[in-house]
Amino acid sequence: MKKILFLFLFLNILSSKIIFAQNVDSLQIAKIFSTALKDNEGYHALYDLCKHAGKRISGSPLADTAVNRMSVWLKKWGADTVWLQECMVPHWVRGEKEQAKIISSVLKMNESVPVCALGMSIGTPADGIKAGVIEVHGMGELKNLNPADIKGKIVFYNGPMPPETIFTFNAYGHTVGQRWASAMEASRYGAVGVVVRSVASHIDSHPHTGSMGYNDTIAKIPSVAISTEAAEKLSAALKKDKNLQFWFKTSCQTLPDVLSHNVIAEIKGSKYPNEVIVVGGHLDAWDMAEGAHDDGAGVVHSMEVIRLFKVLGIKPQRTIRVVLFMNEENGTRGAKAYAEWAKTSGEKHIAAIESDAGGFTPRGFTLDCSDAQKFYVRSKFSPVLSYFGAGDFSRDGGGADVGYLRDICPLISDLAPDSQRYFDHHHAETDVFEEVNDRELEMGAAAVASFVYLLDKYGNGMERNGGGDE
Amino acid sequence: MKKILFLFLFLNILSSKIIFAQNVDSLQIAKIFSTALKDNEGYHALYDLCKHAGKRISGSPLADTAVNRMSVWLKKWGADTVWLQECMVPHWVRGEKEQAKIISSVLKMNESVPVCALGMSIGTPADGIKAGVIEVHGMGELKNLNPADIKGKIVFYNGPMPPETIFTFNAYGHTVGQRWASAMEASRYGAVGVVVRSVASHIDSHPHTGSMGYNDTIAKIPSVAISTEAAEKLSAALKKDKNLQFWFKTSCQTLPDVLSHNVIAEIKGSKYPNEVIVVGGHLDAWDMAEGAHDDGAGVVHSMEVIRLFKVLGIKPQRTIRVVLFMNEENGTRGAKAYAEWAKTSGEKHIAAIESDAGGFTPRGFTLDCSDAQKFYVRSKFSPVLSYFGAGDFSRDGGGADVGYLRDICPLISDLAPDSQRYFDHHHAETDVFEEVNDRELEMGAAAVASFVYLLDKYGNGMERNGGGDE
Numbered sequence: 001m002k003k004i005l006f007l008f009l010f011l012n013i014l015s016s017k018i019i020f021a022q023n024v025d026s027l028q029i030a031k032i033f034s035t036a037l038k039d040n041e042g043y044h045a046l047y048d049l050c051k052h053a054g055k056r057i058s059g060s061p062l063a064d065t066a067v068n069r070m071s072v073w074l075k076k077w078g079a080d081t082v083w084l085q086e087c088m089v090p091h092w093v094r095g096e097k098e099q100a101k102i103i104s105s106v107l108k109m110n111e112s113v114p115v116c117a118l119g120m121s122i123g124t125p126a127d128g129i130k131a132g133v134i135e136v137h138g139m140g141e142l143k144n145l146n147p148a149d150i151k152g153k154i155v156f157y158n159g160p161m162p163p164e165t166i167f168t169f170n171a172y173g174h175t176v177g178q179r180w181a182s183a184m185e186a187s188r189y190g191a192v193g194v195v196v197r198s199v200a201s202h203i204d205s206h207p208h209t210g211s212m213g214y215n216d217t218i219a220k221i222p223s224v225a226i227s228t229e230a231a232e233k234l235s236a237a238l239k240k241d242k243n244l245q246f247w248f249k250t251s252c253q254t255l256p257d258v259l260s261h262n263v264i265a266e267i268k269g270s271k272y273p274n275e276v277i278v279v280g281g282h283l284d285a286w287d288m289a290e291g292a293h294d295d296g297a298g299v300v301h302s303m304e305v306i307r308l309f310k311v312l313g314i315k316p317q318r319t320i321r322v323v324l325f326m327n328e329e330n331g332t333r334g335a336k337a338y339a340e341w342a343k344t345s346g347e348k349h350i351a352a353i354e355s356d357a358g359g360f361t362p363r364g365f366t367l368d369c370s371d372a373q374k375f376y377v378r379s380k381f382s383p384v385l386s387y388f389g390a391g392d393f394s395r396d397g398g399g400a401d402v403g404y405l406r407d408i409c410p411l412i413s414d415l416a417p418d419s420q421r422y423f424d425h426h427h428a429e430t431d432v433f434e435e436v437n438d439r440e441l442e443m444g445a446a447a448v449a450s451f452v453y454l455l456d457k458y459g460n461g462m463e464r465n466g467g468g469d470e
Numbered sequence: 471m472k473k474i475l476f477l478f479l480f481l482n483i484l485s486s487k488i489i490f491a492q493n494v495d496s497l498q499i500a501k502i503f504s505t506a507l508k509d510n511e512g513y514h515a516l517y518d519l520c521k522h523a524g525k526r527i528s529g530s531p532l533a534d535t536a537v538n539r540m541s542v543w544l545k546k547w548g549a550d551t552v553w554l555q556e557c558m559v560p561h562w563v564r565g566e567k568e569q570a571k572i573i574s575s576v577l578k579m580n581e582s583v584p585v586c587a588l589g590m591s592i593g594t595p596a597d598g599i600k601a602g603v604i605e606v607h608g609m610g611e612l613k614n615l616n617p618a619d620i621k622g623k624i625v626f627y628n629g630p631m632p633p634e635t636i637f638t639f640n641a642y643g644h645t646v647g648q649r650w651a652s653a654m655e656a657s658r659y660g661a662v663g664v665v666v667r668s669v670a671s672h673i674d675s676h677p678h679t680g681s682m683g684y685n686d687t688i689a690k691i692p693s694v695a696i697s698t699e700a701a702e703k704l705s706a707a708l709k710k711d712k713n714l715q716f717w718f719k720t721s722c723q724t725l726p727d728v729l730s731h732n733v734i735a736e737i738k739g740s741k742y743p744n745e746v747i748v749v750g751g752h753l754d755a756w757d758m759a760e761g762a763h764d765d766g767a768g769v770v771h772s773m774e775v776i777r778l779f780k781v782l783g784i785k786p787q788r789t790i791r792v793v794l795f796m797n798e799e800n801g802t803r804g805a806k807a808y809a810e811w812a813k814t815s816g817e818k819h820i821a822a823i824e825s826d827a828g829g830f831t832p833r834g835f836t837l838d839c840s841d842a843q844k845f846y847v848r849s850k851f852s853p854v855l856s857y858f859g860a861g862d863f864s865r866d867g868g869g870a871d872v873g874y875l876r877d878i879c880p881l882i883s884d885l886a887p888d889s890q891r892y893f894d895h896h897h898a899e900t901d902v903f904e905e906v907n908d909r910e911l912e913m914g915a916a917a918v919a920s921f922v923y924l925l926d927k928y929g930n931g932m933e934r935n936g937g938g939d940e
Contacts, residue, residue, distance in 0.1 A: 037633050038634040387864075388636060
């Protein structure tokens with residue numbers, strides 16, 4: 001009985017301590033949210049990035065503009081240091097506006113359809129590629145077909161994003177393989193080109209680009225994304241005339257690598273300057289529009305951590321480091337450069353948070369860490385962030401860029417905003433500033449800053465005594 | 471010790487029972503969400519409502535169109551019964567497009583600014599009202615001024631919605647008093663008209679209308695909303711020329727009451743047909759645009775409960791009744807008519823859920839019920855709905871329409887979607903179909919249907935044995 005009473009007493013003390021901490025923290029976090037919403041400064045920075053460095057694909061002059069302009073904002077917002085970290089990046093250029101047609105004498109059809117080259121694809125010959133079409137609905141279907149039917153053809157990968165999947169990033173994960181790997185698969189069977197249904201949530205009229213891959217052992221064939229609307233049209237036409245021809249012409253190419261930069265800014269820790277919390281988004285964007293959600297929002301979310309800490313006079317005990325990664329979209333060279341450097345910097349990375357899922361209202365964060373840390377974060381941080389709608393830490397995984405720190409950093413996490421609208425704009429011409437709501441953007445910045453605040457104050461669940469350093 | 475062991479055992483059994491129920495329910499609820507997202511039917515119904523019955527203010531022919539068209543959808547979706555419930559509604563008409571000007575010889579200014587009459591306001595004389603302007607920032611400030619300075623003037627209520635408030639409905643509640651009551655207050659001091667800053671989240675160029683009130687003991691004076699942008703302009707001009715004049719002209723008027731209808735549809739309960747769960751939104755909308763978020767979304771959310779139950783073969787044990795209320799915006803006559811009828815219908819209303827906060831991604835539901843029921847709903851329903859992002863039952867209150875059932879219904883609740891964008895469009899010309907994202911809309915429908923499913927299955931926490939009827 002005594003033991004049980006003691007246990008009760010202990011739990012009681014523990015819970016009152018946690019509750020007290022949550023009250024104090026919720027006041028500070030409320031200030032972070034209110035300040036972000038009231039000042040709206042991140043939205044102005046996003047405007048600058050989108051309107052002055054819109055098509056900032058790696059290796060482009062606009063990517064340099066983005067580096068320079070965001071450095072200015074970080075200095076203006078009071079970062080203790082701002083520096084540029086060199087990295088060599090791929091230099092893929094789109095060339096002229098792509099063209100494509102569905103051609104069928106049976107259907108009296110000679111219709112232009114919207115396509116765009118997939119990132120890193122080779123271009124077509126000068127007069128394009130014209131061939132018959134084989135339609136499949138995802139990777140792995142070609143092996144069931146007669147190889148003779150594929151040879152010399154264009155393979156049309158028409159697998160849709162499943163609309164019934166609630167968390168749209170899961171639907172994306174389900175579908176994106178055909179964008180990345182289809183040119184390799186189709187080439188193995190002797191196809192001459194690949195047309196891939198855009199990975200998009202809706203039937204719309206514009207193609208969504210994105211990275212594709214080649215393998216040095218297989219002949220490279222050109223690959224384009226087709227708008228979902230045109231994909232439906234092509235599929236319908238194929239049902240009526242399986243011998244129709246598809247023609248497309250691209251002039252994209254990969255030029256020699258170019259010197260580029262990550263932008264790095266920090267507030268030095270007052271107590272443990274050698275312990276680092278990284279927060280980052282990627283500075284490059286596809287050349288389709290303005291990269292507002294992907295990943296202007298993440299850039300702004302990250303930079304605002306410094307602004308909000310400075311405005312509110314929060315003096316972190318650890319070093320808070322913002323890293324704006326170059327080249328996430330087609331190489332992650334910036335992330336690799338940072339990770340290599342970090343491994344030799346003599347610092348201790350305690351957490352790395354990434355925002356690369358759009359400027360929508362935050363719901364929570366993913367976690368890639370030990371079970372003990374998940375329990376720690378979920379029981380300790382989730383309640384206070386939940387009041388602000390950002391306390392969902394239930395999903396695993398994270399970190400296209402910060403994932404490279406996994407070896408040296410025991411807690412990797414992604415901001416997880418509401419995902420319903422993301423794939424309307426992802427890698428497409430509609431990813432523009434006007435599609436970002438300032439309040440939703442600022443809520444995301446506040447959520448990231450609040451998580452960083454808690455990590456700085458309480459550690460990552462494995463510091464010092466193994467239970468956080470409260 | 472024995473007692474404690476017994477308690478542990480009891481808690482154990484209880485929790486395993488709850489966990490099992492949650493597993494079964496989460497499968498059913500996953501089907502509800504997937505079906506809503508896949509079928510997208512609600513979005514088509516919303517299109518019909520917005521594009522064929524856009525400016526469906528109470529008493530208008532378009533309000534009748536809305537009644538008829540939504541009845542057709544409810545029949546198509548398989549409601550057991552669909553009927554129209556009569557109610558007399560106010561018939562306020564806007565008249566000609568409103569005009570307004572800021573006039574200052576000092577500032578060489580004679581500038582048109584966007585205004586609109588507030589709902590239920592009287593109009594101005596035929597040549598408008600022209601007078602000097604007194605600016606205040608909310609209700610109650612006039613009493614501190616010299617009454618002689620107010621007499622014969624136009625009072626300009628320029629209190630902004632506080633941007634730092636996270637849940638925007640709280641900011642709205644903080645501000646909307648000056649829209650509703652300012653004409654009464656200003657008239658008491660001898661003012662001749664009222665100009666009210668639009669209750670809106672942003673600085674934008676269009677006025678946001680909404681209801682205002684009069685009191686029979688005080689002279690009625692005309693009242694208009696001015697766009698937030700023009701409110702800033704007027705305020706700036708007043709700082710430079712406090713003697714400037716404001717002119718506005720409206721021709722709105724209130725005609726005799728008109729016969730209108732609530733649309734009521736239901737699935738009869740298989741086991742307890744006399745026990746009713748009401749779910750509703752309001753069918754009328756302001757005459758500024760299409761009432762897509764306010765409250766086309768709520769209409770669709772409610773109607774889809776029937777569709778989703780029918781498609782998925784869910785046979786409720788209680789009667790599920792959809793009520794599309796007429797006249798929420800300027801009188802709540804539909805809600806009153808339903809409540810009066812319900813009090814004499816001999817039924818038992820066990821819950822009433824309203825959706826009137828837009829077609830944005832759902833976060834949860836408000837609760838207006840006993841503490842014991844809140845505990846019941848939060849502990850039993852919240853975990854399973856949280857997986858779908860709709861498990862936040864932390865807020866109190868609810869029910870502009872279903873609130874009239876409070877006397878006879880022990881659980882009142884509002885769907886609480888993400889609130890960041892709502893007051894961009896509320897009562898303004900931008901509240902159009904195109905501003906609704908279909909996935910966000912359907913997620914809301916699924917959340918409402920899921921809550922209804924749980925209430926039907928487990929009761930409202932005070933049924934039969936007092937702890938739900940599981």
